[in-house]
Amino acid sequence: MSDNFDLATHYPWLPSSLIIYYNNLPDDPKDFISEIFSSTISEISERTFEIFKAAFNNLENVPYYKLDKLNVYMYLLIKILLIVLNDKILTNRVANLYSKINYYDLLEENDYNIYHICNEELNLNVQYLPEGEVYGNKFYENNQQKLITNFKIFFIDYLNLVANLRDEYRKLINNPLSNGFVFLKKKTLIRLLQEYVRNKIKEVEIKEIIKKDELLNIKGFKELFEKISAAWKNRKDEIEYYEFDGTEDASFYPPCIQEIRSKAKEGQNLIHTERLLILWFLLALNIPIEEVVKFFSTMPDFDQEKTTYQVNFAKRKGYKVYLCETLKSLDLCRANKDKEKICTEGYYSKTQEKQRKIRSPLQYVHVRQHRNRRESKNKNDTNK
Numbered sequence: 001m002s003d004n005f006d007l008a009t010h011y012p013w014l015p016s017s018l019i020i021y022y023n024n025l026p027d028d029p030k031d032f033i034s035e036i037f038s039s040t041i042s043e044i045s046e047r048t049f050e051i052f053k054a055a056f057n058n059l060e061n062v063p064y065y066k067l068d069k070l071n072v073y074m075y076l077l078i079k080i081l082l083i084v085l086n087d088k089i090l091t092n093r094v095a096n097l098y099s100k101i102n103y104y105d106l107l108e109e110n111d112y113n114i115y116h117i118c119n120e121e122l123n124l125n126v127q128y129l130p131e132g133e134v135y136g137n138k139f140y141e142n143n144q145q146k147l148i149t150n151f152k153i154f155f156i157d158y159l160n161l162v163a164n165l166r167d168e169y170r171k172l173i174n175n176p177l178s179n180g181f182v183f184l185k186k187k188t189l190i191r192l193l194q195e196y197v198r199n200k201i202k203e204v205e206i207k208e209i210i211k212k213d214e215l216l217n218i219k220g221f222k223e224l225f226e227k228i229s230a231a232w233k234n235r236k237d238e239i240e241y242y243e244f245d246g247t248e249d250a251s252f253y254p255p256c257i258q259e260i261r262s263k264a265k266e267g268q269n270l271i272h273t274e275r276l277l278i279l280w281f282l283l284a285l286n287i288p289i290e291e292v293v294k295f296f297s298t299m300p301d302f303d304q305e306k307t308t309y310q311v312n313f314a315k316r317k318g319y320k321v322y323l324c325e326t327l328k329s330l331d332l333c334r335a336n337k338d339k340e341k342i343c344t345e346g347y348y349s350k351t352q353e354k355q356r357k358i359r360s361p362l363q364y365v366h367v368r369q370h371r372n373r374r375e376s377k378n379k380n381d382t383n384k
């Protein structure tokens with residue numbers, strides 16, 4: 001069992017880390033940066049740059065990552081740098097990498113430490129079941145296996161932690177629930193803590209007090225900022241080269257698809273169903289394989305080889321695009337949020353002489369294309 005001090009050093013996002021390490025530090029970020037750069041300039045710069053470099057390349061770990069006191073200061077330095085750099089794709093990449101490093105470290109922690117982090121540090125209502133508790137059965141072939149776990153979490157805390165994870169299997173209804181508590185495997189609980197860390201890195205609670213000009217007057221900070229900016233620019237040029245430009249018809253895509261496109265543009269991680277939706281949609285429109293692969297190039301976990309394989313596989317299988325009804329149940333439909341007329345009111349079918357509902361994102365594109373052709377024709381006729 002680690003003591004509080006060890007945990008606070010290993011995980012700088014814990015409230016106790018703030019108390020132990022930051023209490024004696026200046027409140028003003030400028031003074032804090034001056035202080036850490038005056039004593040540890042080369043090491044903190046090198047180690048912080050390694051984290052950014054790994055994030056540029058979508059790696060899942062950083063060579064020579066150390067869980068020491070400097071790591072604690074690096075956490076705040078990284079947050080300040082991300083605010084000053086002000087680049088959503090980069091922020092998402094760093095948050096993804098940092099949360100993954102913490103995920104793998106947390107997996108090594110014993111049950112007590114996980115319980116302590118959840119309850120004492122993060123104020124979550126997590127119960128530890130030392131003997132394990134049966135929460136269901138798994139049936140396979142002629143066998144039955146009891147499902148046992150040592151952890152359960154109060155459903156409100158569960159819902160808060162999964163708020164940004166919209167995969168179907170995370171929904172409360174798809175999880176074992178008893179007396180207000182959701183049963184979770186330790187690994188799943190740690191996966192939820194990973195989300196907490198990801199959000200912490202992206203949190204801009206100190207944005208208001210960050211003065212970029214003042215920080216760039218500090219020599220070590222300026223050098224590090226410029227080094228990261230130059231390296232990121234090179235890498236970003238490559239990513240932007242790969243950036244999906246779709247087709248000229250992209251403006252005809254429905255709101256559910258536009259939402260996914262803008263998330264991807266910002267380098268946000270897409271949930272599984274969003275990835276499937278956009279993949280099947282683009283393939284159904286006969287967008288070339290290499291263009292579809294480019295679409296995914298801004299994802300924090302992009303791997304060109306794997307993505308090319310998966311896109312080719314989906315193409316061969318010829319999967320059908322989700323219907324609007326399904327997308328509504330998956331909470332991916334944006335019709336009401338964006339108040340999109342075709343999506344909310346449907347379209348008038350001349351052949352059937354009645355108003356019809358949109359059945360799928362593909363049909364939305366066809367309606368928009370049809371209207372566009374009709375408008376162009378009318379314009380040409382008037383100009384004759």
Ligand code: SF4
Pocket residue numbers: 254255256257323324325327328332333334335343344358359360361364
């Ligand atoms: S109605 Fe259909 S096409 Fe329109 S946003 Fe919803 S799911 Fe997408």
